[in-house]
Amino acid sequence: MVWILMLAATALAQEAVKLEVIHTVHAPKQPALIVKPQASASRLKIALTCSGIQAGFDGPASAQTEIRISIPVPAGTHTCTGQLHGSFTDGTEGSMPLSFQVAVQDPIQLSVSMDDLDLEGHKVQVHLNQPVSQIDVDVFGETGQQIGAATVGATSRTPATVQWEQAQEPIVRLRITATGTSGMSTALDLFPWSYKIPHDEVIFSSGSAVIRPSEIPKLEAARVKIAQVVTRFSPDKLGFTLPMQLYVAGYTDTVGNSVTNRLLSERRAEALASWFKASGFGHPIHFQGFGESALAVVTPDETDEAANRRALYIIAAETPTVSAALPTKNWKQLR
Numbered sequence: 001m002v003w004i005l006m007l008a009a010t011a012l013a014q015e016a017v018k019l020e021v022i023h024t025v026h027a028p029k030q031p032a033l034i035v036k037p038q039a040s041a042s043r044l045k046i047a048l049t050c051s052g053i054q055a056g057f058d059g060p061a062s063a064q065t066e067i068r069i070s071i072p073v074p075a076g077t078h079t080c081t082g083q084l085h086g087s088f089t090d091g092t093e094g095s096m097p098l099s100f101q102v103a104v105q106d107p108i109q110l111s112v113s114m115d116d117l118d119l120e121g122h123k124v125q126v127h128l129n130q131p132v133s134q135i136d137v138d139v140f141g142e143t144g145q146q147i148g149a150a151t152v153g154a155t156s157r158t159p160a161t162v163q164w165e166q167a168q169e170p171i172v173r174l175r176i177t178a179t180g181t182s183g184m185s186t187a188l189d190l191f192p193w194s195y196k197i198p199h200d201e202v203i204f205s206s207g208s209a210v211i212r213p214s215e216i217p218k219l220e221a222a223r224v225k226i227a228q229v230v231t232r233f234s235p236d237k238l239g240f241t242l243p244m245q246l247y248v249a250g251y252t253d254t255v256g257n258s259v260t261n262r263l264l265s266e267r268r269a270e271a272l273a274s275w276f277k278a279s280g281f282g283h284p285i286h287f288q289g290f291g292e293s294a295l296a297v298v299t300p301d302e303t304d305e306a307a308n309r310r311a312l313y314i315i316a317a318e319t320p321t322v323s324a325a326l327p328t329k330n331w332k333q334l335r
Helices: 213-232 258-278
Strands: 002-006 015-022 024-026 032-037 041-050 053-061 067-070 076-088 093-105 123-128 134-141 146-152 160-163 171-179 185-190 194-196 245-251 285-291 311-316
Touching (some): 015 093, 032 041, 032 053, 041 067, 053 067, 123 171, 134 160, 245 258, 258 285, 258 311
Antiparallel strands (some): 002 015, 032 067, 041 076, 123 160, 134 146, 171 185, 194 311
16 A cells, blocks of 8 residues: 655645555564655654554654654554654645554464365365465366366364365366465465376395396386376476475285385385486485285285285375375385
8 A cells, every 4th residue: 555645835746755554464574654755854753553552753854765664563453543744854844644454464374284185075174273264276187277176265164174176187286275364365285196107017036125137127117107207297388396206115925924024125115216216316205115014916924926026106296195005104215
């Protein structure tokens, strides 16, 4: 907001003072009245009262300077009234009443995790630390174009449920925006996107986590597919940056001790992850071994089943959600 004090004196019938109000801020910042004299003043006197709180300025001011009067009001909306009087060095003077509103909003804490998201039901649970006037959800698909949206009006409920309609296309990004009662907003992005890389399984020697040279072509083929995914979802194609991380999961069959199998599967997953890093994959890489806890083919103990000796290569923006194939979130980041 800008107010201008006009002096009718022969001075000049020009702008004498410009006023700008910084009227809405997030705590702990304070609203302010900014006074910008356009001519030198022997005295400027500004007196304000905002919800019983006094603020002001009284003194000389040079032309083209800026006087900032902070208004130390608490959270909420406040009406400010007052008076400005100016005596200028050219002999002119003038007064004007002041009246405006300011608002201070405590920062909105907005929290959403992948566990709050129901992709099939097209809804999300939004956790908030205060009542808000509006929640907006914008949904983007694999081409980067918006494919859905929803708005929920004023709510004090937490978590608040937002449900949207969308085109039948996989979701890459959700933009969630909460607007407070004073009009200020907080937003976050959720990227419920992942891609399993099809590949031929690397065969390890019994009890070993060393990748044999004969198995390298399988990893090279997988690396080409990973590069294709990275290119397909690059920022220049989507119009925004999609976080990308590689998750390598290792599994075994039921032959041997379950604890030993878990440790072996983790060492193999780390070996695969290390190969991808050495091959030039420049995004974060995580690995985890599940041993025989997530069998692809359910078998009795001590069963030699090749389908269970496998790995998953997953490109994802967020940590994969817990599932039958990924029963825990104990991922380790490759250093």
